[in-house]
Amino acid sequence: MKVLVAVKRVIDYNVKVRVKPDNTGVDLANVKMAMNPFCEIAVEEAVRLKEKGVATEIVVVSIGPKASQEQIRTALALGADRGIHIETDAEVQSLEAAKLLKAVVEKEEPKLVILGKQSIDSDNNQTGQMLAALTGMGQGTFASEVVVDGDKVNVTREVDGGLMTVALNLPAVVTTDLRLNEPRYASLPNIMKAKKKPLDVMSAADLGVEIAPRLTTLKVEAPASRQAGIKVADVAELVDKLKNEAKVI
Amino acid sequence: MSILVIAEHDNSSLKQATLNVVAAAKAIGGDIDVLVAGENVGAIAEAAAKAEGVNKVLVADNAAYGHFLAENLGELVAEVGKGYSHILTSAGTTGKDFMPRVAALLDVAQVSDIIRVESADTFVRPIYAGNAIATVKASDSIKVITVRPTGFDPVAAEGGSASVEQIDVVKDAGLSSFVGEEKAKSDRPDLASAGIVISGGRGMQNGDNFKMLEQVADLLGAAVGASRAAVDAGFVPNDMQVGQTGKIVAPQLYVAVGISGAIQHLAGMSESKVIVAINKDEEAPIFQVADYGLVADLFEAVPQLEEELKKVL
Numbered sequence: 001m002k003v004l005v006a007v008k009r010v011i012d013y014n015v016k017v018r019v020k021p022d023n024t025g026v027d028l029a030n031v032k033m034a035m036n037p038f039c040e041i042a043v044e045e046a047v048r049l050k051e052k053g054v055a056t057e058i059v060v061v062s063i064g065p066k067a068s069q070e071q072i073r074t075a076l077a078l079g080a081d082r083g084i085h086i087e088t089d090a091e092v093q094s095l096e097a098a099k100l101l102k103a104v105v106e107k108e109e110p111k112l113v114i115l116g117k118q119s120i121d122s123d124n125n126q127t128g129q130m131l132a133a134l135t136g137m138g139q140g141t142f143a144s145e146v147v148v149d150g151d152k153v154n155v156t157r158e159v160d161g162g163l164m165t166v167a168l169n170l171p172a173v174v175t176t177d178l179r180l181n182e183p184r185y186a187s188l189p190n191i192m193k194a195k196k197k198p199l200d201v202m203s204a205a206d207l208g209v210e211i212a213p214r215l216t217t218l219k220v221e222a223p224a225s226r227q228a229g230i231k232v233a234d235v236a237e238l239v240d241k242l243k244n245e246a247k248v249i
Numbered sequence: 250m251s252i253l254v255i256a257e258h259d260n261s262s263l264k265q266a267t268l269n270v271v272a273a274a275k276a277i278g279g280d281i282d283v284l285v286a287g288e289n290v291g292a293i294a295e296a297a298a299k300a301e302g303v304n305k306v307l308v309a310d311n312a313a314y315g316h317f318l319a320e321n322l323g324e325l326v327a328e329v330g331k332g333y334s335h336i337l338t339s340a341g342t343t344g345k346d347f348m349p350r351v352a353a354l355l356d357v358a359q360v361s362d363i364i365r366v367e368s369a370d371t372f373v374r375p376i377y378a379g380n381a382i383a384t385v386k387a388s389d390s391i392k393v394i395t396v397r398p399t400g401f402d403p404v405a406a407e408g409g410s411a412s413v414e415q416i417d418v419v420k421d422a423g424l425s426s427f428v429g430e431e432k433a434k435s436d437r438p439d440l441a442s443a444g445i446v447i448s449g450g451r452g453m454q455n456g457d458n459f460k461m462l463e464q465v466a467d468l469l470g471a472a473v474g475a476s477r478a479a480v481d482a483g484f485v486p487n488d489m490q491v492g493q494t495g496k497i498v499a500p501q502l503y504v505a506v507g508i509s510g511a512i513q514h515l516a517g518m519s520e521s522k523v524i525v526a527i528n529k530d531e532e533a534p535i536f537q538v539a540d541y542g543l544v545a546d547l548f549e550a551v552p553q554l555e556e557e558l559k560k561v562l
Binding site: 134136160241 | 348382425
């Protein structure tokens with residue numbers, strides 16, 4: 001079966017985020033960019049499904065500026081077979097991203113679509129669910145285990161208070177949580193091979209989707225910083241402070 | 250304006266987060282209705298009707314909603330919610346699961362995880378794991394919103410007298426079914442709403458040592474949490490994780506034991522009123538946010554803490 005994986009180019013998770021002095025956003029100039037960590041887990045899961053003989057082809061798609069092709073190449077080096085780049089310099093919000101991915105789903109007709117549960121920049125946690133709703137598919141969000149069984153997929157989900165398993169008709173959408181797998185690193189020969197794998201570039205207009213953001217960011221600020229308090233000498237002083245100064249016990 | 254709040258519950262009791270979401274709805278202003286969807290939820294509807302500020306409780310009681318499957322809830326909420334100006338629910342794992350489906354079915358944007366209401370169309374939410382705070386204006390006619398409960402003080406659970414109305418909308422999308430669940434059992438308070446939280450990190454060394462924290466927690470009526478490092482090391486299950494990718498907590502007192510204070514952990518607890526850090530490394534970043542820091546070996550300090558607490562409680 002064919003698996004479609006969506007990946008996003010975001011600020012590298014090791015980079016310390018700085019808010020721009022004019023409060024219009026986060027400073028991304030000359031900042032290291034990388035594949036969103038949850039998307040890496042999505043790619044890894046697809047590759048494992050292929051290694052098990054469950055998946056036959058892995059198509060990776062990314063929406064964003066030209067440089068997003070770096071992340072598509074990374075996914076190809078990890079084991080995806082071909083790439084689709086929907087090129088745009090515009091800000092693409094979750095609903096538009098879901099509509100673009102829906103258009104790709106209609107063209108490619110994958111049995112399974114795997115996405116990260118959220119991107120670590122906008123932290124929305126929406127696109128997979130929106131794609132599932134728009135395409136009339138079931139969804140297994142925050143997945144910690146994915147088992148394809150005939151025309152169904154069983155997804156174990158990380159939910160408040162424990163784990164929950166659902167069975168979904170295929171085709172279905174899965175979004176990944178942290179403990180689904182541990183992504184591998186790309187080997188040098190695979191990075192070289194990835195350069196020759198096919199990559200189609202298209203625009204939002206080619207897919208018949210208009211990018212029209214519904215949300216406007218008015219300002220972005222640094223969070224209020226907390227002041228370091230005092231050091232206490234021993235446990236007795238700590239308990240005394242909590243009881244008589246902070247009055248929280 | 251009219252606001253629909255989707256109640257969070259587990260088919261046995263109303264989750265406190267619902268009261269925080271009603272508080273967010275009050276900050277927006279307008280009539281507030283609460284939708285309780287689930288199976289055998291009569292008592293939960295009664296509880297929701299007593300919450301302060303609620304106008305009407307709508308009850309969708311059907312097996313199709315018993316396991317909160319997003320495919321079914323999404324269709325239900327999109328249909329019931331289309332007459333409202335705002336649809337709100339808690340940003341727990343259930344709300345995060347079904348709410349974007351509601352937004353997509355209504356063809357509107359969703360504003361996730363708000364922590365403050367500026368006006369009826371403008372909301373404040375953390376981005377970049379809480380390293381930046383964005384103020385966002387929504388232009389759609391229906392605002393679909395998930396609320397981070399710790400951002401709003403809950404309304405009173407008692408005192409209201411809303412009417413309760415059954416609604417006969419059954420949506421079974423037939424796309425998904427419930428297979429099973431593993432609930433972490435605990436007599437302690439729920440991590441996300443506990444007044445006191447005591448968390449352990451990699452410094453705990455193994456899962457057995459968390460018993461020390463549990464003993465202190467039981468003295469204080471506290472919940473026990475963990476850092477991602479402790480979860481990834483397999484000491485404790487993932488539902489105990491406090492942090493950007495785990496639970497966001499904001500208790501009156503947060504005690505971090507053997508936790509260095511990685512940015513992703515701080516994002517999950519830095520809104521706590523009072524923070525205590527116990528760590529043997531005096532350079533640990535956790536001390537930069539702690540109100541009270543104790544540089545000590547936790548294996549000596551935690552048993553002492555238990556003894557000292559027994560004296561004063």
